[in-house]
Each structure stands twice: as structure tokens, then as C-alpha cells.
Amino acid sequence: MSAPATGTWTSAPTSGDGTTLADRAGRRWRLLRWWLIGLVALALAIGALAVMRPAGSSGPLDPGSTRPEGSGALAAVLADQGVQVHHVTTTAEAVAAAGPGTTLLVVPASFLLPEQADALAATPGDVVLAGAGDELLRAVSEDQVGLGTWTATPPAVAVEPRCDLPAATAAGTMLLAPGLEALGPDATTCWHDGDGYAALAALTAGGRSVVAVDDTTFLRNDTVTEEGDAALALHLLGAHEDLVWFVQDPADTTSSAEEPAIGVGSLPPWAGAAGWLGVLVALVAAVWRARRVGPLVAEDLPVVVPAAESTRGRARLYRRSRSRGHAAAALRAATAEHIARRLGLARSTTPETFVDAVVRATGHDPQAVADVLYGPPPADDVALRELARRLDILESEVHRP
Known part of the structure; x- marks a missing residue:
């Protein structure tokens, strides 16, 4: 019998989603730390107001005020x-x-x-x-x-x-x-x-x-x-x-x-200033944490999914929900985009102009081209497969040199 390995390893308990207690605690700390820092700063500011408040009052005509407007x-x-x-x-x-x-x-x-x-x-x-x-x-x-x-x-x-x-x-x-x-x-x-x-x-x-x-x-x-x-x-x-x-x-x-x-009289004299300071801190925090309107920021995706896999996954969803109309619309839109790029047509081109351009490029009957690109949704899976075949043929003929 071989000797056991000398290295040791430990494993933290995990939950059903694969995260550990330390992971969840770290995520909560990152979410709450700025609020805790703000509360600590507010408490320190209130304490400073209480300690540094002058002995006399400061209101106009106040008998305890030594300011020019006091009494x-x-x-x-x-x-x-x-x-x-x-x-x-x-x-x-x-x-x-x-x-x-x-x-x-x-x-x-x-x-x-x-x-x-x-x-x-x-x-x-x-x-x-x-x-x-x-x-x-x-x-x-x-x-x-x-x-x-x-x-x-x-x-x-x-x-x-x-x-x-x-x-x-x-x-x-x-x-x-x-x-x-x-x-x-x-x-x-x-x-x-x-x-x-x-x-x-x-x-x-x-x-x-x-x-x-x-x-x-x-x-x-x-x-x-x-x-x-x-x-x-x-x-x-x-x-x-x-x-x-x-x-x-x-x-x-x-x-x-x-x-x-x-x-009113039961509150300390510095309560008003502390209240306004709390309102100011809340407004600054709201502006700081509010949604900002600007350009999109590219972020690294946690998982990279190949395009072919995404396409197959969407197709399975369409088939499971029997959404032949959505599937046909997606196929027609993709074919129209490829043909328009090949013929140099703008995205704002009207259906009539687009059909005329395809007819000139392929020589097909205009009504047949219009039925393929803009016809009604297929009634069953057989009609959907036939539509996909005709779209593929039409695209290949437009791209034919």
C-alpha cells in the first residue's frame, strides 16, 4: 500500500450555489462598507459639533450670544x-x-x-x-x-x-x-x-x-x-x-x-446643525450612488458562450414553444441583412426597393421573392424547413459571382 500524500488541504463548507461562507460575507461587506463608513463619518461629525460648540448661543438678540447681533x-x-x-x-x-x-x-x-x-x-x-x-x-x-x-x-x-x-x-x-x-x-x-x-x-x-x-x-x-x-x-x-x-x-x-x-426645548442646541448635516450626507450619498447616464462600459463576461451554441439554444426554445413565427422572422431578418450587405443597400430601404434589387440580382419572379422574404409565417415544421431551404438558396444566388 502506498504511503499517503504528505500535503494537506482544507475545504470550507459550500452552499447549493457553490459559494462558501467567506464568499458571501465578503460580498456583503463590499455592499455595506460605504454605508458603514458614511454612518461613522456622520457620528464623528456630530461628536465634533457637540465638543466644539461654543459656550454661548449665537442667535440674534439671544441673551447668551456675544456676537454683534446678540444681546x-x-x-x-x-x-x-x-x-x-x-x-x-x-x-x-x-x-x-x-x-x-x-x-x-x-x-x-x-x-x-x-x-x-x-x-x-x-x-x-x-x-x-x-x-x-x-x-x-x-x-x-x-x-x-x-x-x-x-x-x-x-x-x-x-x-x-x-x-x-x-x-x-x-x-x-x-x-x-x-x-x-x-x-x-x-x-x-x-x-x-x-x-x-x-x-x-x-x-x-x-x-x-x-x-x-x-x-x-x-x-x-x-x-x-x-x-x-x-x-x-x-x-x-x-x-x-x-x-x-x-x-x-x-x-x-x-x-x-x-x-x-x-x-424643541428638550433637544440639545446642536441638534439642528446635526440634522442638517445628516440631510447633506444623505444627499451626497444619493448623488454618489445614483445611476449615471453615459457611454456603456464593457465588462468581462463570467462565461463565454460560442455563437453556435447560443443559436442552437435559441432554436430549441423556439421549437419547444412552437414559435414558428419568431423563428421564421429571425431567419428572414438574417437573410435580408446578408443580402443587403452584399448589394450595398441601406437599412432604411423599403421592402419594395429591396425586392426589386434582389430580382435584378437573381432574375427570379418578384412575387416569389416577396413571398420568401415577407410572406406569412409557416403553419408547421415542414413549412418552416422549406422556408429555411428557400432562404438559403436565395442568399446563395445573390452572392453568386
Whole structure:
């Protein structure tokens, strides 16, 4: 007995299609790796946003923002004077915090809904509106103050307040844009222009003080030190120990204190930026993986099938399905292509012209040539074999020198 071979071999288990577990795992990895890489990159970007986010906020008129359009400087001075600033971003939070003995400051809220304006108007605390819309302005002032019908612009030179409000007297001359209109006798207006509009309006509505200022420059970090901006802001916002500073989140839809602010205030500040980054990554991935329109790319076939074998295979399919019409059409098309190439005819040649050319080349009867090339499909296998024989004869006669 001969000794066994010294070499060893191993075989991985295969499935019914002949592939191994390693083959299938590699194919799945090649399909999923780019999606996994994208998800990892998105997670890293979100983590970087969370780590590198500055300590202060960055929104306009935000009490935590140190940017020029923010209000961090004014909030810091108010805090030094003993005023506790409560920064809220939803209507529900503002309504809950603005109780008696508080001041509610509402900065421009472009996404405020009518029911939210009514909820803010029903708060019992004093209200200061800075750059408010006409709907909120009328709701809080009980239709005593409204916006002008034209866009307000700051005056060329500082003007006197021309009213006896303590805050206006302390501020003195200012460059506030006049855009408010007194609609009732109870509103006191200050810093007027020549057309009857004012930059500030004050009144008592619902048992509390309401002050509206159309120009928000007296709150901004870059202009709070100009003219009497600081004095006006400190007088209006420092009247009580609690100041509710409402900077509305664009996604805020709450309107009552009992309504939870799910999905808005409960999210971290960087959630919005992370969401937009996720949308951008999804769009880039969609463009990257989308079908591209361009020239065809030749690829190596996994198996090379000889032309004769393909022809026999198609013939077997035709015979099995009894598709004599398809088989006859394929034979006639191939014969017509060969004859047209031999006679120099174009692919757009009409049947009549093609038959005439074949008749001139062979001398056969035109009707017989037309029946062979364009006649009805054969009725049985015998007729199909006869058609194939006649097509072969016709082609050989055209090619005969």
C-alpha cells in the first residue's frame, strides 16, 4: 500500500450555489462598507459639533450670544444689577414663567402662530415687545397699537422723546426707527417722526404695563452703547427681579403652559446643525450612488458562450414553444441583412426597393421573392424547413459571382 500524500488541504463548507461562507460575507461587506463608513463619518461629525460648540448661543438678540447681533452684554449688566434672566425658546415656557411681578421680553418671532400670540397676550406680567409683528402687537395692546404701513428707517439725527415716560426721559435723544402707530387714546408714544409714527408706545392693558419698541437696536451688543440705548433697555427690562427673555425656536408650536415642549426645548442646541448635516450626507450619498447616464462600459463576461451554441439554444426554445413565427422572422431578418450587405443597400430601404434589387440580382419572379422574404409565417415544421431551404438558396444566388 502506498504511503499517503504528505500535503494537506482544507475545504470550507459550500452552499447549493457553490459559494462558501467567506464568499458571501465578503460580498456583503463590499455592499455595506460605504454605508458603514458614511454612518461613522456622520457620528464623528456630530461628536465634533457637540465638543466644539461654543459656550454661548449665537442667535440674534439671544441673551447668551456675544456676537454683534446678540444681546449678551445687556443680559450680563442686568444680571449684575440683580435681575434674573430666564432664557426661554417656546411659547409654553414663556407663558409658564411670565407670572405676576415679572417682565416678559418678546424679540422678533417670525414663526408665531395666532394662538401663540393670544397665549402671550394673556400673561399677567409686564410685557416688552421689541420688533413685534402686527398680530402680536395688537393682541397684547388690545388693539391700541399697530405697525405703520411703511418700512421704518432710523432718523438722520437723534431726536428727543417728547413724552413723559420715565424710561424715555432717562434715555434722552435716540436714533430709533419710528414704525408704530397709536390706534387708541390710551397709548403714549415717544420719538415721533413727521408722519405721526413713533419708535415707542406704552400703555396699560389688562392690568399690566405694555411697552412696544419697533427698533431692536437698543438690545444689540454692537449698538447698545450708542445714544440712550443702554438706559432705555435697563429701564424697560430691569423693573422686576425676574426677566423672561423669549427667543422663539422656529420649530415651536406650543401655546400653553400645560403643553410640553417635546422635540424643541428638550433637544440639545446642536441638534439642528446635526440634522442638517445628516440631510447633506444623505444627499451626497444619493448623488454618489445614483445611476449615471453615459457611454456603456464593457465588462468581462463570467462565461463565454460560442455563437453556435447560443443559436442552437435559441432554436430549441423556439421549437419547444412552437414559435414558428419568431423563428421564421429571425431567419428572414438574417437573410435580408446578408443580402443587403452584399448589394450595398441601406437599412432604411423599403421592402419594395429591396425586392426589386434582389430580382435584378437573381432574375427570379418578384412575387416569389416577396413571398420568401415577407410572406406569412409557416403553419408547421415542414413549412418552416422549406422556408429555411428557400432562404438559403436565395442568399446563395445573390452572392453568386
